[in-house]
Every structure is written in structure tokens, then in C-alpha cells.
Amino acid sequence: MIYKRSSALFSEAEKVIPGGVNSPVRAFKAVGGTPIFVEKAKGAYLYDADGNQLIDYINSWGPMILGHAFTPVVQAVIEKAKLGTSYGMPTEVETKIAQLAVSMVPNIDKIRFVNSGTEACMSAVRLARGFTGKDKIIKFAGCYHGHSDSFLIQAGSGAVTFGSPNSPGVTIGTAKDTLLAQFNNLESVEQLVKANENEIACIIVEPVPGNMGCIPPNKGFLEGLRTLCDENGVLLIFDEVMTGFRLAKGGAQERLEVNADIVCFGKVIGGGLPVGAFASRNEIMKFLAPEGPVYQAGTLSGNPLAMAAGLAMLTELDENPSIFESLDEKTAYLHKGLSKVFESNQIVHTINRIGSMISVHFSEENVVDFESAALGNNENFKQFFHGMLQEGVYIAPSSFETWFLTDALTYKDLDFTIAACERVVQKMK
Numbered sequence: 001m002i003y004k005r006s007s008a009l010f011s012e013a014e015k016v017i018p019g020g021v022n023s024p025v026r027a028f029k030a031v032g033g034t035p036i037f038v039e040k041a042k043g044a045y046l047y048d049a050d051g052n053q054l055i056d057y058i059n060s061w062g063p064m065i066l067g068h069a070f071t072p073v074v075q076a077v078i079e080k081a082k083l084g085t086s087y088g089m090p091t092e093v094e095t096k097i098a099q100l101a102v103s104m105v106p107n108i109d110k111i112r113f114v115n116s117g118t119e120a121c122m123s124a125v126r127l128a129r130g131f132t133g134k135d136k137i138i139k140f141a142g143c144y145h146g147h148s149d150s151f152l153i154q155a156g157s158g159a160v161t162f163g164s165p166n167s168p169g170v171t172i173g174t175a176k177d178t179l180l181a182q183f184n185n186l187e188s189v190e191q192l193v194k195a196n197e198n199e200i201a202c203i204i205v206e207p208v209p210g211n212m213g214c215i216p217p218n219k220g221f222l223e224g225l226r227t228l229c230d231e232n233g234v235l236l237i238f239d240e241v242m243t244g245f246r247l248a249k250g251g252a253q254e255r256l257e258v259n260a261d262i263v264c265f266g267k268v269i270g271g272g273l274p275v276g277a278f279a280s281r282n283e284i285m286k287f288l289a290p291e292g293p294v295y296q297a298g299t300l301s302g303n304p305l306a307m308a309a310g311l312a313m314l315t316e317l318d319e320n321p322s323i324f325e326s327l328d329e330k331t332a333y334l335h336k337g338l339s340k341v342f343e344s345n346q347i348v349h350t351i352n353r354i355g356s357m358i359s360v361h362f363s364e365e366n367v368v369d370f371e372s373a374a375l376g377n378n379e380n381f382k383q384f385f386h387g388m389l390q391e392g393v394y395i396a397p398s399s400f401e402t403w404f405l406t407d408a409l410t411y412k413d414l415d416f417t418i419a420a421c422e423r424v425v426q427k428m429k
């Protein structure tokens with residue numbers, strides 16, 4: 001496949017946009033080469049500026065769980081746009097999506113909408129601090145909670161892809177309130193809680209981290225966090241920006257049967273428009289302005305186009321829960337197919353999967369935390385990525401990212417992907 005026009009568009013972009021992209025993970029820094037410019041997308045496919053068709057395993061990093069340009073979502077946006085695109089005043093559609101989200105997600109009474117996952121996590125932590133009257137937070141190495149200052153301490157996703165999990169520009173004052181634990185290592189959390197008695201407002205965690213590859217929690221780990229929080233007056237925040245409305249109707253809370261105190265959303269909840277949200281029980285949500293003292297606001301929050309898109313998306317998922325089973329089955333099929341190819345070609349690998357999140361690691365070790373995720377062979381990953389791209393299969397351009405399946409994928413697409421993998425792996429040996 002030829003990516004000539006993409007390459008020319010990237011050169012133009014680089015002149016006026018830092019690094020040519022508006023979000024670092026889009027650049028091909030970790031794998032070399034230049035990014036693909038998209039012209040349009042439909043269902044499971046992307047169509048790029050050179051006219052290539054690619055099977056998409058990123059799906060806008062998660063939101064397009066039903067495929068690109070999903071008709072009910074597109075229709076909802078078109079109809080709303082005709083009525084004006086923003087008022088800065090309340091609209092009924094905000095209540096409708098809030099009602100639906102509250103009914104789908106276990107354990108929440110109220111939800112506040114924002115414009116991104118970053119905003120959701122940042123606001124959730126402020127709320128936790130306001131509610132508990134404590135300052136410190138615990139996060140996990142390799143977990144990504146958006147790009148606000150408190151979270152850029154050993155962050156995953158683009159932050160680690162580019163080798164700067166700790167960003168310049170974050171003050172020492174801010175960094176000292178973020179304590180770092182190891183995912184799947186309850187002891188590392190217990191020690192921090194003990195050493196900082198009565199100082200910790202919250203533990204924030206991706207219940208299934210998806211920003212250092214996909215890492216399912218060990219049995220008992222999340223339950224252990226829940227108990228630890230209950231015993232020490234600490235709030236447990238689940239960052240479900242990736243897992244929410246993806247691992248189940250009710251996200252990771254439902255699928256893994258552990259309740260959080262505050263839950264953050266993004267990605268799927270906006271149906272592909274810029275939406276984030278955070279939710280909790282009444283007792284905590286009433287601390288939020290204008291009801292309570294913890295300030296949080298947004299000119300475009302609850303924007304009618306975004307809410308209409310999100311409502312159409314959630315309605316579809318709510319009315320057709322078999323989508324989650326179908327996605328699980330497709331992802332399991334892909335998992336099995338890829339494993340077989342790697343095994344028969346003696347390629348050292350580990351594949352992690354839960355539901356429709358899957359990641360391939362060129363590593364012998366089990367990938368259970370940030371340290372083990374970093375052990376993968378990046379040269380192999382680069383070859384694999386570019387090989388798949390040549391075959392017309394688009395996976396994330398970094399080994400620290402998860403693949404997100406869409407229900408628009410057919411078994412024919414999956415077979416195509418597995419066959420492409422076989423051809424790519426032949427050349428990798």
C-alpha cells in the first residue's frame with residue numbers, strides 16, 4: 001500500500017501544528033514513519049488520503065464500539081445541528097442521557113458531563129479531595145488518566161510511548177501529592193496508605209488498564225483496593241474512560257463486580273463526539289457546584305450535539321445487550337487466531353485480553369503491570385505494526401496501547417486480519 005499523500009499532508013501539518021498532530025499518540029514516533037491521514041470511515045473501515053481501505057482496530061481509541069459513522073448517531077447529530085449547536089443553557093437531552101447512564105451503570109445516582117476524559121478524571125479527583133478534606137492521591141504506574149498535572153506521574157499511553165512518563169511543566173508541589181503504586185500489587189498500595197495515614201483522598205485506577213497494553217486485574221486486586229479504601233476513609237475512583245459501556249453495559253464495575261465511589265467516563269459515552277463524565281452517589285455528588293462548594297464548570301459541557309450522539313450510542317447498547325457478547329466472541333476468535341499464528345512461527349509473545357480489549361506483547365513474561373509491559377521487544381513490534389499496515393490492518397502505533405474491537409467487524413475481517421498476521425510474521429522470523 002502507498003501512503004504518499006498522507007506523507008505530504010503530514011509535512012504540511014508539521015509546519016503549523018506541533019509534531020503535526022493534535023494528540024501525541026497519533027504520531028508514529030514509537031514505530032517510525034509518518035501517520036496516516038484519514039479522509040472518511042464507515043463501519044469497520046478507514047479510508048485514507050491515498051484511497052487505501054484499512055481495517056481499523058483503534059476505533060478512535062475506543063468510542064466507535066459499533067463502527068464508524070453508525071447511522072443512528074450520525075442522524076441524531078444532523079437533526080440536532082439544525083436546531084443550533086450550543087446555547088450555554090440547559091437542554092432536555094442532557095437529562096435524557098443522564099437518566100439512561102444512571103440506569104445502565106451500577107452504583108451511581110448522579111452524573112456530570114464534561115468535554116473529555118481528562119476533564120472527568122481531573123474533576124473526580126477534585127471532588128474526592130473536597131469531599132474527604134484530604135490532599136494526596138494514589139495512582140498506578142502505567143495508568144493514564146488524561147493529561148492534567150496530577151496524573152502525569154509515570155503515566156501510560158503517549159506519555160510512556162514518548163519516554164516522558166513524567167512531564168516537565170508539572171511542579172514539584174503538584175507531583176508530591178501524587179503517590180505511585182504498582183498495578184496488581186496490593187502490598188504496594190497498603191504500604192502507601194499506611195505511610196500516609198489520614199492524608200489520602202482517593203485511589204484512582206483503570207480497573208482494566210488499557211494504556212500500557214491491556215492488563216486484566218489479578219483476582220482479588222480490585223476487591224483488595226475496595227476493602228483498603230473502606231477501612232481507611234479513602235475514596236475509590238474507577239477511571240472507566242476506556243472500560244465504561246465497553247466491558248459491559250455497566251462497565252468494569254458490572255463485569256468485575258467491584259463498586260467504586262466515583263466513576264469516570266469518556267470515549268464510548270460520547271459516541272465519537274468530545275464527551276466525558278463523572279458519576280457517584282448523592283452523598284458525594286452534592287458536594288459539586290452549584291449544590292456544593294467544589295467548583296467545576298464548562299461552556300460547552302452537555303453540548304447538544306455531543307449529548308445527542310452519546311444518547312443514540314447508549315440507547316443502542318442498552319437495547320441490544322447481546323452486542324457485548326458478540327464483541328467478546330469476536331475478540332476471543334481474533335485472540336485464538338493470532339496466538340496460533342505466533343505459536344506456529346515460534347514468535348515469542350503474550351496476548352492479553354478482556355472483553356473487546358486486546359493487546360499483543362512481544363514478550364515472554366506475563367504482562368501484569370508497567371514493569372512487565374515495558375519488557376516487550378519494540379523492534380518486533382515496529383516490524384509487526386508496519387507489516388500489518390502494509391496489509392491494510394491498522395493497529396495502534398505503540399505497544400503500550402490496546403486494540404479496541406468494533407461490532408461492525410465481520411468474521412471475514414477477522415480472518416483477513418489473521419491471514420495478514422501470518423504473512424507479516426513470516427517476514428519477521
Ligand SMILES: *Cc1c(COP(=O)(O)O)cnc(C)c1O
Pocket residue numbers: 115116117118119121144145146147206210211239240241242266267276
Ligand atoms: C483516554 C483516556 C483518558 C483521557 O481521555 P481524553 O478524552 O483523551 O481526555 C483518561 N483515562 C483513560 C483510562 C483513558 O483511556
